[in-house]
Amino acid sequence: MKLVSLFGKAISDSMQSNLFTLPNFEAVAKSSQAQEKKIIQYEQAEQLFLELLAIDNLDNQLHQEAAKAREFEQAISTAITAAYCHDVNDDRAHLFLQRILYWINRLKLFWYDDLRHYTNERSLYLSCCRNQIEAAWQAWEIAQIDVPALQKLDVKQALIERASSDLNPPSSPESCYIREQMSEVGYRHLLAIASFDGLVEGSRLSRILGGAANEVQCTLVRVLLEEYGNGRLSRKHSTFFAQMLEEFKMNTEPEGYFDLVPWEVLACANQNFLTTERKLYFLRYCGALTYFEVAGPAAYKNYLAAAQRLQLSNAAMGYWELHIKEDERHGQWMLDSVALPLAEKYPDDAWQLILGYDQEKLMGDRATKAVVQSILTQEQAN
Ligand SMILES: [Fe+2]
Ligand SMILES: [Fe+2]
Numbered sequence: 001m002k003l004v005s006l007f008g009k010a011i012s013d014s015m016q017s018n019l020f021t022l023p024n025f026e027a028v029a030k031s032s033q034a035q036e037k038k039i040i041q042y043e044q045a046e047q048l049f050l051e052l053l054a055i056d057n058l059d060n061q062l063h064q065e066a067a068k069a070r071e072f073e074q075a076i077s078t079a080i081t082a083a084y085c086h087d088v089n090d091d092r093a094h095l096f097l098q099r100i101l102y103w104i105n106r107l108k109l110f111w112y113d114d115l116r117h118y119t120n121e122r123s124l125y126l127s128c129c130r131n132q133i134e135a136a137w138q139a140w141e142i143a144q145i146d147v148p149a150l151q152k153l154d155v156k157q158a159l160i161e162r163a164s165s166d167l168n169p170p171s172s173p174e175s176c177y178i179r180e181q182m183s184e185v186g187y188r189h190l191l192a193i194a195s196f197d198g199l200v201e202g203s204r205l206s207r208i209l210g211g212a213a214n215e216v217q218c219t220l221v222r223v224l225l226e227e228y229g230n231g232r233l234s235r236k237h238s239t240f241f242a243q244m245l246e247e248f249k250m251n252t253e254p255e256g257y258f259d260l261v262p263w264e265v266l267a268c269a270n271q272n273f274l275t276t277e278r279k280l281y282f283l284r285y286c287g288a289l290t291y292f293e294v295a296g297p298a299a300y301k302n303y304l305a306a307a308q309r310l311q312l313s314n315a316a317m318g319y320w321e322l323h324i325k326e327d328e329r330h331g332q333w334m335l336d337s338v339a340l341p342l343a344e345k346y347p348d349d350a351w352q353l354i355l356g357y358d359q360e361k362l363m364g365d366r367a368t369k370a371v372v373q374s375i376l377t378q379e380q381a382n
Contacts, residue, residue, distance in 0.1 A: 014334055017360065019174075026224065029153065030326055036089065039092050041075055041078070042075060042079065042092055042093070042095075044075075044098040045072050045074075045075030045076075045096065046072065046096060046100065048068050048071055048072045049059065049072050049100055049103065050103070050282050051068065052065060052068060052069060052072065053103060053126075053370055054121060055120075056116070056119050056233060057120070057223065058119075058120045058123050058125055058126070059120075059124055061121050062125055064094050066370070069125075073129075074185075075096065076097070076100070076129065076132060078093070078299070079092075079093035079094075079096045079097050080093075080132075080136045080268045081135065082129035083097055083137075083140070084134075084136045084137065084139070084221040085136075086253075091263060094263040094264075095262070095266075096118075097133050097137065097263075098263040098266035098267050098270055099263075100129065100133060101130060101133050101134065101137075101266070101267060101270045101273075102266050102269060102270055102273075104126050104129065104130045105270055105273035105274075106255075107120070107121045107126075107128070107257075107268070108121070108172075108207070108273065108277070109200065109203050110350070111254065117358075119382060123378050129368065134274060137154050137267075137270075137277070138255070138274070138346040141271075141359065141363075142269075143157065143235050144362065145355065145358060145359060145362070147351075147355065148150040148353045150355055150358070151351045153351065153354060154342045155350040155353060155354055156340055156344075156350075157356050159287075159290070159335060159340065159343065159354065160340075161293075162354075162357060162358075163290065163294045163331065163335050164244065165327075166291065166294050166295045166298070166299060166361070167294060167295075167297070167298065167331070168293070171195075171297050172365075172368075174369055174372040175298075175299075175302045176373055177188075177376075178285060178303065178306050179302050179305040179306055179309070180309075182306050182311075182379075183310075183379055184310050184376060185314070185379050185382045186375040186376075186378065186379045187306055187307065187310060188248050188250065188381075189260070189378040190303065190371065191244055191245055191248065191250065191258060191376050192250065192260050193254075193256035193260050193261055193262070193265060193371055193374065194241075194266065195241060195245060195250075195251075195252075195254075195256065195257055195264075195271070196254075196255065196257060196258065196261045197268075197269065198237075198238060198319065199226050199236060199238050199252070199253075199256075200298040201227055201237045201238050201241070202223075202224055202227030202228055202237065202238075204269075204272040204276045205220065205224050205276070205289065206224060206274060207276040207277070208220065208276050208282065208285060209221055209224060215337060215341065216286075216307045216337065216338050216341055216342060216345075218337060219337040219338050220286075222333065223289075223293070223334065224370050226326055226330065237319065237322065237323070237326075240318045240322050241319045243315045243318055243319075244315065244317065244318060244319050246315070246317050247312070247313055247315045247316040249314070252366070260374070260376055262367070262370035262371065262373075263359060263370075264363070264366045264367040264369070264370035264371075265283050265367045265370065265371065266368050267363055267366075268360075268363050268364060271288070271359070271360075271363060272288070275288060275356065278284060281352075281356075283342055283346060283349055283350070283352040283356065284352045284355055284356030284359070285306055285356060286334070286338050286339055286342055286353060286356065287339060287353035287354060287355065287356025287357035287358075287360070288356040288357060288359065288360035289334055289338075289360075290334040290335055290339045290353070290356075290357055291356075291358075291360040291361050292360055292364070293327050293330035293333075293334045294327075294333040294334070294335065295331075295361070295364065296324075296327035296331070296332035297323065297324045297327050297328050297331070299368070300319075300320040300321075300323045300324050300327070301320075301324055303317070303320045304317055304320040304321060304324065307320065337354050338347075339357075346378055370375050
């Protein structure tokens with residue numbers, strides 16, 4: 001009762017202030033001086049948020065931290081307007097929002113650190129912030145997809161056709177650059193960014209495995225088991241990733257290069273957190289994972305070609321080699337034993353498999369472009 005009433009007060013305070021209203025920042029965004037101020041504001045706001053996150057039982061203490069919370073909420077409102085309500089692509093706003101979402105979502109995984117870091121895992125205030133960002137972000141993402149057109153498709157046929165063309169996609173400017181031009185500096189930068197996912201691979205998949213037993217569930221478990229090296233750390237995919245980093249004496253701690261991760265990559269992770277959190281999106285997640293496993297080998301072949309051209313050691317490219325073999329199998333399993341059976345079991349909702357598949361592809365391509373851009377910037381700085 002105490003928590004609810006206190007939180008109720010916090011929520012009503014927030015509603016009166018700015019968590020749920022979008023102030024007009026159009027005028028401010030026009031001047032570059034204001035733009036600079038906004039950058040600082042986002043960084044400061046993230047810092048304030050991290051301070052809130054560290055407070056023991058935040059929901060109960062919120063009334064004492066009202067000023068901090070209000071400033072943070074103000075930044076969220078500003079960023080939501082800048083990222084999703086205007087045509088201009090405000091990367092800073094996107095980055096701020098995706099980082100906040102990630103800070104909240106990551107509490108759903110265990111990091112083998114201080115148990116007190118999880119004190120706010122079930123905080124209503126954090127849920128409220130997450131929902132606020134997600135609602136605006138998801139509306140913006142889905143507007144980029146022609147959902148009515150998807151709903152008219154023959155789902156099984158569409159899945160089969162998409163999977164066969166994504167197995168061998170045409171070259172893109174990004175894939176050509178990676179294969180033919182990326183330097184060793186660029187390769188290390190690629191590893192740094194990719195380690196954000198590579199070192200905790202399969203973690204999100206683990207969240208959808210529990211429940212009724214059937215062939216679909218068992219196939220998903222089989223994929224997870226392979227990602228997890230059948231329970232042997234030496235064979236776990238993340239270990240192969242760590243070995244690549246070790247070859248360059250790079251940081252092998254998960255999230256060690258968090259600050260290098262572009263918002264487009266964070267968005268892929270946060271999308272996964274959302275679709276594995278809500279059972280309502282189970283089909284979307286399975287569609288997304290089908291794309292991820294099907295499309296993996298083609299992407300990894302580019303990274304492998306780059307490593308071979310740069311004459312790197314086997315350990316510096318082992319993860320890609322492993323995935324070229326395993327993900328071809330995983331992609332086939334996902335299509336034949338997960339996506340197609342689910343399409344049959346849920347005829348009215350089966351289009352959501354395609355929605356998940358297409359969104360993963362769209363967001364994945366967007367992330368690849370951002371990573372290559374980041375690599376180019378890094379190479380030019382050297
Ligand atoms: Fe893997
Ligand atoms: Fe895989």
